[in-house]
Amino acid sequence: MNRRTGLLFVTPALALFGVFVLYPMVTAFSYAFYEWQGTARGGWAGLENFSALLTRAPFTTDLPRALLHNVLFFVGTMLVQNTIGLTVAFLLHRRARTRRALQTLYAMPYLVSPIVIGYLWTLLLSPTFGPVNTLLTKVGLESWALPWLGDPDTALWVVILVSVWQWIGFPVLLYGAALGGVPEELSEAARVDGASNLQTFRRVTLPLLVPAIGTVSVLTFIFAMEAFALPYAFGGSTGNPAGSTDFISLLFYRTAFDSGAPDAIGTSSALATLLFVVIFGGAYAATAVLRRHEKRITS
Amino acid sequence: MSVVSAGIGTADEPAVDADPTLAGSGGTGSGPRPPRRGATRGRATPVGGRTASVLLWVYAAFALVPLLLMLSSSFRSNGDLISNPLGAPWPLSFDAYREAWTTGNFATYFGNSLLVTLGAVVLSTTVSTMAAYALARGRSRIFRWLESLFLSGLMLPIHLAILPIFYLFDGVGLVDSRMGLALLYGASGVPFSIFVLTTFFRQLPEELEEAATLDGASPWQTFWRIMVPLVRPALATVAVFRFVPIWNDFLFPLVLLRDDSKYTLPVGLTQFFGENATNYSAVFAGLVITTLPLIALFLVATRQIVAGLTAGMSK
Numbered sequence: 001m002n003r004r005t006g007l008l009f010v011t012p013a014l015a016l017f018g019v020f021v022l023y024p025m026v027t028a029f030s031y032a033f034y035e036w037q038g039t040a041r042g043g044w045a046g047l048e049n050f051s052a053l054l055t056r057a058p059f060t061t062d063l064p065r066a067l068l069h070n071v072l073f074f075v076g077t078m079l080v081q082n083t084i085g086l087t088v089a090f091l092l093h094r095r096a097r098t099r100r101a102l103q104t105l106y107a108m109p110y111l112v113s114p115i116v117i118g119y120l121w122t123l124l125l126s127p128t129f130g131p132v133n134t135l136l137t138k139v140g141l142e143s144w145a146l147p148w149l150g151d152p153d154t155a156l157w158v159v160i161l162v163s164v165w166q167w168i169g170f171p172v173l174l175y176g177a178a179l180g181g182v183p184e185e186l187s188e189a190a191r192v193d194g195a196s197n198l199q200t201f202r203r204v205t206l207p208l209l210v211p212a213i214g215t216v217s218v219l220t221f222i223f224a225m226e227a228f229a230l231p232y233a234f235g236g237s238t239g240n241p242a243g244s245t246d247f248i249s250l251l252f253y254r255t256a257f258d259s260g261a262p263d264a265i266g267t268s269s270a271l272a273t274l275l276f277v278v279i280f281g282g283a284y285a286a287t288a289v290l291r292r293h294e295k296r297i298t299s
Numbered sequence: 300m301s302v303v304s305a306g307i308g309t310a311d312e313p314a315v316d317a318d319p320t321l322a323g324s325g326g327t328g329s330g331p332r333p334p335r336r337g338a339t340r341g342r343a344t345p346v347g348g349r350t351a352s353v354l355l356w357v358y359a360a361f362a363l364v365p366l367l368l369m370l371s372s373s374f375r376s377n378g379d380l381i382s383n384p385l386g387a388p389w390p391l392s393f394d395a396y397r398e399a400w401t402t403g404n405f406a407t408y409f410g411n412s413l414l415v416t417l418g419a420v421v422l423s424t425t426v427s428t429m430a431a432y433a434l435a436r437g438r439s440r441i442f443r444w445l446e447s448l449f450l451s452g453l454m455l456p457i458h459l460a461i462l463p464i465f466y467l468f469d470g471v472g473l474v475d476s477r478m479g480l481a482l483l484y485g486a487s488g489v490p491f492s493i494f495v496l497t498t499f500f501r502q503l504p505e506e507l508e509e510a511a512t513l514d515g516a517s518p519w520q521t522f523w524r525i526m527v528p529l530v531r532p533a534l535a536t537v538a539v540f541r542f543v544p545i546w547n548d549f550l551f552p553l554v555l556l557r558d559d560s561k562y563t564l565p566v567g568l569t570q571f572f573g574e575n576a577t578n579y580s581a582v583f584a585g586l587v588i589t590t591l592p593l594i595a596l597f598l599v600a601t602r603q604i605v606a607g608l609t610a611g612m613s614k
Binding site: 001003005006007009010012013014016017019020021022023024025027028031039077088089090092093094095098102103104105106107108110111112113114115116119120121123124128129130131134135138164168169173179197206222226228229232233249256257265268269272275276279280282 | 345346347351352354355356358359361363365366368369372380381382384385422423425426427429430432434436437439441442445448449451452454455456458459460461462463464466467483485486487488490493504508518522539543545546549550554561564566568569572579582583587588589590594595596598605
C-alpha cells in the first residue's frame with residue numbers, strides 16, 4: 001500500500017479522534033489558565049484558578065476531604081483485590097475444568113453499570129426494607145443490622161467494598177493469565193527441593209507476578225482517581241451523608257455545573273488539570289518503577 | 300479462530316497449556332482432583348484441594364446472589380417486597396415491568412441507549428478497521444507517528460475534558476443530541492479498536508495482498524474483500540468490548556442531554572430513582588431492564604469480552 005492510499009484510510013479515524021478527543025483534551029488544560037466570567041473567556045490568569053482551589057471556600061474544606069476519599073478508595077481497593085483477588089486466582093489455577101466457569105461468574109458484576117450497582121446496593125442495604133439487614137437479623141446478628149449508608153462513618157467503606165465486589169473478576173482474570181505464564185518447571189523444581197506450597201508461592205511465583213500486580217495497581221489507581229458514577233448513585237453529587245462519600249470527580253461536577261459561580265469554568269478546569277496531573281504522574285511513576293523491576297528479573 | 304488465541308486471547312493460553320499438563324500427570328489424575336496423598340509430583344494438583352473448591356463456589360455465589368436478588372425482586376409486588384424482603388418471586392408478577400416500561404419511560408430510554416451505543420460501535424469499528432489496516436501495512440514513518448498518536452489516547456481520561464466537549468457541542472448544535480453522543484463515543488473508542496486491530500492485521504501474511512494486486516484488485520477491494528473477512532474475530536472482540544462501557548456510561552449523557560425523551564438508560568434510571576425511590580419493585584425492574592442486554596451479550600460473547608479484558612497483557 002502506498003503512502004497516499006494509506007493516509008486516505010487513516011483520515012476518517014484521525015478526524016474523529018482529533019475533533020472529539022484530542023482537541024477537547026488539549027483545550028481542557030488551557031481553560032484553567034484564563035479568567036472566566038460565565039462562558040466568556042477573559043485575560044490570562046496564570047495560576048490564579050489553582051490558588052483559588054487552595055484558598056477559597058468550599059474548596060478549602062471539600063478538596064482535601066475528597067482527595068482523602070480517593071486515596072482511601074485506592075488503598076482499600078488495592079488491599080482487598082490483592083489479597084482476595086490473588087488468592088482466588090491462585091486457587092483457581094490448575095483447576096482446568098471449573099476455572100473458566102468460575103472466572104465467568106466472577107466477571108458478571110463487572111458488566112453491570114456502576115449506576116445500577118449503586119442503586120441495587122442502596123436498596124439491598126436499606127434500613128427500612130433491606131434484604132441484608134433482614135438476613136442479619138434472622139441469623140441473630142441484630143447488632144450488625146445498621147443503617148450502613150446513612151452513617152457517615154460506614155458509608156465510604158460501603159462504596160469501596162461494593163466497588164471491589166463489582167471489579168474483582170478483573171484482577172482474578174489478569175492474575176490468572178499471569179499465573180499461566182509462570183513456567184511450571186520453576187515451581188516444580190522448588191517443590192522437589194522440599195519447599196511447601198506456600199513457600200513456593202512466596203519465593204517463586206509471587207516475584208514473577210510483580211509485573212501483573214503492577215499493571216493492576218496502575219489501572220486501579222486511574223480507576224480510583226476517576227470514581228464518579230458509583231459514588232453518584234450512592235450519595236448524589238454532594239456525597240451524602242454529610243460529604244462522607246464525596247470524591248474529586250463529584251466536586252469537579254458540582255463546581256462546573258451546579259455551583260453557579262461566575263468563574264466556575266476556570267476553577268473546575270484547574271481541578272480537572274490537577275486531577276489529570278495526579279493520574280498521569282502517578283501512573284507514569286509506577287510504570288517506571290515496574291520497568292526497572294522487570295529488567296531486574298529478566299536479566 | 301486460531302487468530303484470536305494467537306493474538307490477544309491471552310486468557311485462553313493457560314487453558315491450552317493446562318490440558319497437556321493434566322494428561323501428563325498420568326492415570327492418577329482423573330480430572331482436577333488427583334489423590335492428595337502420594338501425589339509427590341503434584342504438577343496438576345489444584346492448590347487447596349476440596350476446601351478451596353467449596354470456597355471458590357461460595358465466592359461465586361457472593362458475586363451472583365445480589366444480581367439474582369435484583370432479578371427476583373423485580374417480579375414481586377411492592378407490598379410483598381416490604382413485608383418480606385427475602386421472599387420467593389412466585390407467582391411471577393410483571394406489573395413492575397409494565398410500570399417501568401410505560402409510565403417510567405424505560406421504553407424510550409432503552410431505544411435511545413440502543414441507538415447511541417450501536418451507532419457509536421459501528422462508527423468506531425469502521426473507521427478504526429480502515430486506519431488499523433493502513434497503520435499495519437504502511438511503511439512510511441508517518442504511520443509509526445500516527446500509530447503512537449492514536450495509542451496515546453488509550454490512557455487519556457476523556458471524562459476530564461467534559462467542559463471543552465460541552466462548549467464544542469454547544470457551538471455546533473450537538474448539545475441535547477443523540478447523534479452528538481454517538482460521535483463522541485465513536486471517537487473515544489478509536490484508540491482501543493486501533494490497538495487491537497493493528498495487532499491482528501500485522502499477523503496476516505503480506506502475500507495475500509500481493510496476490511490480490513497481481514489479480515488487479517484495487518487497494519479498497521483488497522481491504523474490503525480479503526482483509527476484513529480475515530479479521531472478523533477481532534472485529535467481534537472490539538465491537539462487543541466497546542459496547543459495554545458505552546451502554547453504561549453516565550457522565551456524558553448526564554451533562555450533554557437535556558430533554559428526558561433523549562435520555563439513555565443510566566440517566567433515565569437516575570431520574571426514575573429520584574422520583575420513585577420507594578416504589579422498590581419498579582426500581583428493581585428498571586435495574587433489570589438496564590442490565591439485561593449486557594447479560595444477553597455476555598452469554599453469546601463471553602469469549603470476546605474476556606479477550607478484550609486481557610488485551611495488551613501479552614505486552
